[in-house]
Amino acid sequence: MQKVPFVTSYLTEHFADDAYATLAGYQGRGGYQAAKKALTEMTAQAVVELMKTAGLQGRGGAGFGTGMKWSFMPKGEENPKYLVCNADESEPGSFKDRLLMERAPHQMLEGILIGAKATGASKTFVYIRGEYAAAADVLERAIAECRDAGILGANCLGSGFAHDVVLTRGAGAYICGEETGLLESLEGKKGQPRKKPPFPAQFGAFGMPTTVNNVETFSHAPHIVKNGAAWFRGFGTEKSPGTTIFGVSGLVQRPGLYELPLGTRLDEIVFEHAGGPLPGRKVKGVIPGGMSMPILPVSQLDVPMANEFLRERKTMLGTGGVMVLDDTTCMVRVGVVITYFFRDESCGQCTQCREGTGWLHKIMQRIERGAGAREDLDILLDIASKMEGQTICAFADAAAWPVQGLLRHFREDFEAHIAHGKCPFPQSFEL
């Protein structure tokens, strides 16, 4: 049974049912009806249009329109076309995809079939985070069930459409969650993002046209095909329809996964669903969407969790990984931890990222041990600004934004370290 609490909605509705992870259990609840409809009754164009009308946005962090992304794939059949399901889930604070795969593998596979119809892909590579051994086992079983039942293979669901799914396990690098870093790793190379152009839709996995979508993105697709765009738009905001699964972690009473409509207020998630701070503590700040998203202070949690609102507060939804930090937390230590992570995980190709992540971390460490100077804060922001938007992939942005967020809202923590020559938060977590 699930170890974390969740709020039930369509993605997670049957998570409590162990049988939902099996083909029989999934089909017993209407599974693969949507795929059958897409494969037999709809044109590829109609599926793409449906996703555009529904307004499904990618749930992997960037929030790009799924229908639009699928429409980039070339028409015609000269070369094989591929889908890739990004199941690398490497963003710290994110753990929704793991449960989606462990509890509802067929929901994702059905979404993959719908995506395959839309893009004309003959094969999907599921690139799963190496540590997700249990999820990988569940998926392997589910894929085998589908092949045996004729859902995958040369004649999917009797439609004449051929599609197969191949599972590949990653070897443990954050950057392999970036779509082109993933493609390199999938091909057996070092996980380093590719320069663009060419884009994956022209030159993707093994040089073939490829579209990469996140586990959760695929998982929404069957529900949209089954219930229609208007139904989907009944959840969420006008610009950000649907639900998403917020993974709440950190210093709260009830950390866990909460499937809620996009646009649910952050304070509602933290204080109502997750039960608020631990006894006797106060919330200090919340990272709204995985570690790379800029932090918000407690005074700014009255924000609907959708990009159009979060952008006004200079942050983003990211993967929906909500990390709650309370009043014992030293934000400089948070900065040390975050910059250490990005320093360690930078692939090292681009100058700004390779050198900038290390420099940020070294300065953070120095400030934390009390050897910082006021100019260091300006240097941190300047380094971050020189990393942002200038590299092959968004990793450098992901490394720069949290530093900017911490200094935007918690500058006093940094100044206190500099003024006192040591960390003023005796109760904070140890490094």
Next chain:
Amino acid sequence: MPKITVDEIEYEVAEGRTILQALDDLGVLMNGVDVPHYCWHPKLSIDGSCRLCQVEVEGIPKLQIACNTPIADGMKVHTQSERVKNAREGVMELLLVNHPLDCPICDQAGECKLQDYAFEYGAQHSRSQEPRRAAKKRVDLGPTIVFDQERCILCRRCVRFCREVPGTGELAVFARGDHSVIETFPEMPLDNDYSMNVADICPVGALTTKDFRFKIRVWFLEDVPGVCTGCSNGCNVHLGVANNRVYRYTPRRNDAVNQTWLCDEGRLSYRRINADDRIDHAAVRNGDGNLDAAPYETALAAAAARIRSVIETKGGGAVGMLVSPHATNEDLGIARRFLAALGSTQAGFALLRGRKDELLIKEDKAANAAGARALDFGDAAPLLERVRGGAVEALIVMGQDVLAPAYPGALEALACADTLVLLDTHRSHLESLAHVVLPARVAAEKHGTLTNHAGLAQTVEPAVEPAFEARSEGEALWRLGQLLDLAGFSDPYEARTGA
């Protein structure tokens, strides 16, 4: 053809190129249009990682890397805007965060792109007070190259070179982030026919050649354009000259001949110029059978006297010539004229052959074999037979390719000549047979043209002057022709007219 505007100047460019490629095609890159770059190299695949070549393209909000941005008709590019300058300064500052400040003891100083660009585009001071990355020093990568990991800026040109040019792939980037390092794989040294090119394309002092490092500071060197004479490819080189000595060859770009590369064997062939075994004085064989050193003019007169006696007794047709495929077309032209004036048809050339590959290395190990063929010099073997048979009594021999395995018994055949005049650059067994030895000049010491395997004639100019009296084969023959009163040789050598 599409037109693009770069810094308000319109250029017509080829289809399908990126901004940096188009600027390179036009010959304006870093030669009117300054777009500094590290990872991009005209003959390697695009990497896009150093991020130094960022430019502003109108209509695109983010700065774009010029190396990988395809040109589009009507594109307007700005390479000198404030945003571009700030980005460059940022990249330079970040590259220097971990780069050691050891320019005074770094062999690359003076031809270092990090030094140059830091001066041109960087801030004048570093704001970093953090300790620099410590990494391996003086790593022995293989027989030719030494690597300093600390100085490496990870542009990965060397990695791509090994994969894409020789195809050997010895180098790779290991680890990631700011602990990334370039290394060889265990038990697999950097060892291929083109390994030393990595030192040329390394923008910093990370990769240096064992041959050249610490020999001389580069600012003392004058780069004299020349041609490598190691084989018939005719790779274009710069001869690094100081104190009337050639310290190295570096490749000189010629897209039609050698692109930007040079093979290791050819590169090291500069050593032949300063070699200890150069023939550094003229000599004449005395009555006891020993070679005595003699002034050049004396030896020349002795050669003329011996040849004159053959002409007088047997006629000009008994004088033969084994010409050198290392001589210039001008030298060989004079040889032809010399033979014509004698009325002799006894001529040929010997050629050392060897290993070849698909890239630069050619089978003919001489710079002007094609020139010799074009001047109707045939194979040496029939000539050697006639020498053996006594039809040729006096033989002028240039060069020592006749000692190659392809000419078995050559020494015995040559021993049959009554008179052997040797015009050569380096010592060999031929001296034991010669009656007169006249020191010759190597290509780096003379004017002329060399015709490569593809028929391209390339000019060479003197880069150094021999420390002893030596004359080109052509000049030696000319002066000999004058001493023999041959028709058409009356003008002074310097005022000679074409044959």
